[in-house]
Amino acid sequence: GNGMWKTATLxxxxxxxxxxxxxxxxxxHGLNDKAPVGGINTSVGGKKMSDFTGPCEYSANxxxxxxxxxKPITNVAVKGHFWYQGTSDATTGDFVDRxxxxxxxxxxxxxxxxxxxxxxxxxxxxxTVPDWYASLDADxxxxxSVTYDCTLVRFRQFNAFKLMKNNGVSxxxxxxxNTHIDELKSIENKDAQDPLHTWNKKPxxxxxxxxxxxxxxxxxxIKHLSPYPVKATVYGN
Numbered sequence: 001g002n003g004m005w006k007t008a009t010l011x012x013x014x015x016x017x018x019x020x021x022x023x024x025x026x027x028x029h030g031l032n033d034k035a036p037v038g039g040i041n042t043s044v045g046g047k048k049m050s051d052f053t054g055p056c057e058y059s060a061n062x063x064x065x066x067x068x069x070x071k072p073i074t075n076v077a078v079k080g081h082f083w084y085q086g087t088s089d090a091t092t093g094d095f096v097d098r099x100x101x102x103x104x105x106x107x108x109x110x111x112x113x114x115x116x117x118x119x120x121x122x123x124x125x126x127x128t129v130p131d132w133y134a135s136l137d138a139d140x141x142x143x144x145s146v147t148y149d150c151t152l153v154r155f156r157q158f159n160a161f162k163l164m165k166n167n168g169v170s171x172x173x174x175x176x177x178n179t180h181i182d183e184l185k186s187i188e189n190k191d192a193q194d195p196l197h198t199w200n201k202k203p204x205x206x207x208x209x210x211x212x213x214x215x216x217x218x219x220x221x222i223k224h225l226s227p228y229p230v231k232a233t234v235y236g237n
Contacts, residue, residue, distance in 0.1 A: 005038060017041055019084060019120075022205025023212070030213040030222060040076070042069040048088045049098045054105030058098055066105070074109045080116030080216055081106055082208055087122060090153035099160040103169060116216045118170040118208055121157045122150040123177060123198045158228065170215055172207040173226035174198060 006012045013021060020041050028037040042052070044065055051063040052070060062071065083102070089095055099119075107115045130142035137143050154175070161171035177200045198204065210224040 017043065018201040019205045019208070020082070022202050023082060023208040026206050026209025027212055027217070030209060030219055031217065040073060040078070042073075043084070044069070046088055047085070048092075049085065049102050052085075053098070053102045054109050056101040056105050058101050059105075062105075070106070071109070078110065078115075080118065080212065082118050082120070082212075084120040084204075086119075086153045086157055087148060087150060090150065090156075092156075095153070095156035096160045096163060099157075100164065103164070114168050116168050116170070116212070117164075118172065118211050118215075119157065119161070120172050120174055120204060120208065121161075122154045123174045170211050171226075172204065172211055173228065174204050174207075177201075177203050 006015075008016075008021070008025070016039075020039050020043075024037050024039040028035075031037065042065070044051075047065060048063075050059045051065040053059040054062045054066050054070070059066065061067075089098065092098060103117045106117070107113050128145050128147040131144045131146040132142055134142055134144040134146070157171065161169060165171070177198045207224065207226070210222050213219040213222045214224040
């Protein structure tokens, strides 16, 4: 639409999600505060990769959110993309193929076959929380609970990363960031452990920013890689 760039001031910051803001802040400081760094947030919660994917096998005419939120900005020169999503595709058997299609459609749209793509691996394994999409009682509270298990999607995200890590795709690990910070719990999950929206968001943005600084901006002195397993051996049971 008729959007405009906003400077990061105390008045404007609350309208930007915490992870994207911290990511941009990290990049800005990593470039010695010498150049403005802009970010465009196109996120919508609870959607699938196909909703954000341009024309391809999984989205013949482009997903609805690609058409409304991504396609209009493909004329903007961007350095790369951050992708923080996955739970809605947790049961998708062809997760890796769909992720490849997503990345490919963005690179095609920007006419950049090497455009960096940095994804966030989901946080904790499982938690049961109130189901706000189910029926509500007279007081407006959920009558049911739902259990989210991110183990499978995290495994599939790791497989996607392994397949594409030599092709401009990076992955940020977040499994250790869901620390209980009582005063910062999100209002809608104040009484539950939230499996999707970690309360400790700053490290996620810092890791995304540091990954971009190292792999996109060439600040190789900045350490950014998280450890990941290379082998597992079972003894006995």
